[in-house]
Amino acid sequence: MESWRRHPLVFWAMGLPGIFWLIVFFLVPLGFVWLMSFGEKRGIVDIAITGTLENYLRAFDPVYLGILFKTVRISLIVTLLCIVIGYPVAYVIAFSPPKVRTWLLLAIMLPFWINMLIRTYALIAVFRTRGYVNFTLEWLYGLLRLDALFGPFQPLPMLYNEFAVIFGIVYVFLPFAVLPMYAAIERLDRSLLEAAADLGASRFHTFLTITLPLTRSGIASAVLLVFIPALGSFLIPELLGGPNAYMIGNVIAAQFKKANDWPFGAALSFLLMYATFAILAVRPLLVRRAAKGEGAR
Amino acid sequence: MKGVLLMKRRRDKGGGPVLAPGRAVWLKGLVALTILVLHAPIVVMMVFSFNNSRRNVVWRGFTTKYYEQAFNDPALLEALINSLTIAVISTFLSLIIGALAALMLWRFRFPGKGAFEGAMALPLVVPDICMGVAMMVFFASIGWPSHLPWPLSLSNIIAAHVAFSFPFVAVVVRARLAHFNREWEEAARDLGASEWRILMDILLPFLKPALIAGALLAFTLSLDDFVVTFFTSGPETVTLPVKIYSMVRFSVTPKVNAASTILILLTVVATLIATRLQRPEETARAEMAAQGGGQG
Known part of the structure; x- marks a missing residue:
């Protein structure tokens, strides 16, 4: 690596476009929102930057605090589900014969390429009152002659509630969880597992004392890759949740699109960003601890 | 400790047949x-x-009548053309800006390098919704003209798409640069090659797979983006995802399915072209996921 002073012209020619774009079309817009979060609404379009903390205090109003807690709760449940479902999937893929492995990986990765909006929309047809899940249930209901016992079939309300939102986010982000865990399991030293088996450990025991501790860093990556985007969800709760299952992203969007209270939306937006950064700041600690644990063994 | 106890209990029971991992039905x-x-x-x-x-x-x-309807719907067709135009232009810009930024970070030491790298990582981690509203506030505050003739009317969306795409391109290109043998460059320099010559004849051919992967990534990121576009675009400029979103809200007909299928096919075609141009296992999203695992 050389000092930029040696070839300043080359340095600027390479760096300037990126520096310019990053500042003008990313940092400055974020700066505008940050300033606005200390502003007050005066009239429909007038916003005065007064340095008030009112907007941040409003976020701790019980209504919004409830939504903040709900957002965290949904994100935690989603993350847990992604790990619990994703880990066994990653495990099986990592231990499959190479040919099968390629196909299984492709099958898990394929949804990456499909628009999130479309994948969310596809779930509506599955979950709505006259959707495929309810059709199947109705068919089973008729088959088991349950209508004689409990009366005609009542479709389950599966859309526009927290269940739909949780399912939707897991559905969209599961591949994100599988990949880092797959990478970690794939790196695992197989001879350790053989040694454990030779020494008479059961498979479950081997898994608990060897496989799981040695793949902790993969799990840590998966947790972050799911938890952070889940926290900022907007589209999935908007389409599958409705007002009953709004998350913080929907409240932010509403301040800008409907309520027209930009300063408050700006404050919420920055609270969400601070939360994201805080989690990212914890990451090195999390991974270092995991790596330390791996090294100690 | 707990593990030892577990093991003992197992042994007392006489252990069990240990299967090869991954066999369980x-x-x-x-x-x-x-x-x-x-x-x-x-x-x-x-x-x-x-x-x-x-x-x-x-x-x-x-x-196939819903495809006919979709292709005869001027609003939908306009959205499709907008989406493709935005994707092509923002891919082109992201590729140049991202690759140059990667080259600069790879080659030079300079004050504030850590800060710049940190700032470049921001678009990768900032939630879409925050970036979306930032773009909305920014373009409204500076009074970006809203009634420009097409394709200039797409300029604000393109600017936003480049902002979140080029750091991804830079990440992919930097990953490849890490494997570059500096001796090739030195040999060329010793033989009297200019900076330009080195860039065009040595670095670019070496970077080709990463550039294709980066371009594919930028193209699909742009084509797939809903949230940022939704907040950046005015009522007059609509992209395919934004159009599909408003159709979904309004009514669920096979036409929405047809439009969605077209969008999926566009992504698939782009991917196929890109994988033709490079080795299939180096797909961009895999790289992105790997980088995401490393960075955020």
Whole structure:
């Protein structure tokens, strides 16, 4: 690596476009929102930057605090589900014969390429009152002659509630969880597992004392890759949740699109960003601890 | 400690037959079920785009009329053309800006390098919704002209797409640069090659796979983006995802399925072209996921 002073012209020619774009079309817009979060609404379009903390205090109003807690709760449940479902999937893929492995990986990765909006929309047809899940249930209901016992079939309300939102986010982000865990399991030293088996450990025991501790860093990556985007969800709760299952992203969007209270939306937006950064700041600690644990063994 | 106890208990029971890992039937069943659940809704959605029923609840026979309707819908067609135009221009810009930024970070030491790298990582981690509203506030505050002739009317969306795409391109290109043998460059320099010559004849050919992967990534990121575009675009400029979103809110007809299928096919075609140009296992999203695992 050389000092930029040696070839300043080359340095600027390479760096300037990126520096310019990053500042003008990313940092400055974020700066505008940050300033606005200390502003007050005066009239429909007038916003005065007064340095008030009112907007941040409003976020701790019980209504919004409830939504903040709900957002965290949904994100935690989603993350847990992604790990619990994703880990066994990653495990099986990592231990499959190479040919099968390629196909299984492709099958898990394929949804990456499909628009999130479309994948969310596809779930509506599955979950709505006259959707495929309810059709199947109705068919089973008729088959088991349950209508004689409990009366005609009542479709389950599966859309526009927290269940739909949780399912939707897991559905969209599961591949994100599988990949880092797959990478970690794939790196695992197989001879350790053989040694454990030779020494008479059961498979479950081997898994608990060897496989799981040695793949902790993969799990840590998966947790972050799911938890952070889940926290900022907007589209999935908007389409599958409705007002009953709004998350913080929907409240932010509403301040800008409907309520027209930009300063408050700006404050919420920055609270969400601070939360994201805080989690990212914890990451090195999390991974270092995991790596330390791996090294100690 | 707990493990030792567990092991003892197992031994007392005489252990058990230890199978090779990954043989359990329930595990395989879970994987099959997961893959089925991931794909079934999309397959059904695509199949039902050929369904001859407006309400689109049960199958009423095969038809392509909803594709005809989709292609004869001027608003939908305009959205499609907008989406493609934005994707092509923002891919082109992201590729140049991202690759140059990667080259600069790879080659030079300079004050504030850590800060710049940190700032470049921001678009990768900032939630879409925050970036979306930032763009909305920014373009409204500086009074970006809203009634420009096409394609200038797409300029604000393109600017936003480049802002979130080029750092991804830079990440992919830097990953490849890490494997570059500096001696090639030195040899060329010793033989009297200019900076330009080195860039064009040595670095660019070496970077080709990463550039293709980066371009594909930028193209699909742009084509797929809904949230940032939704907040950046005015009422007059609509992209395909934004149009589909408003259709979904309004009514669920096979036309929405047809439009969605077209968008999926566009992504698939782009991917196929890109994989033709490079080795299939180096798909951009895999790289992105790997980088995401490393960075955020």
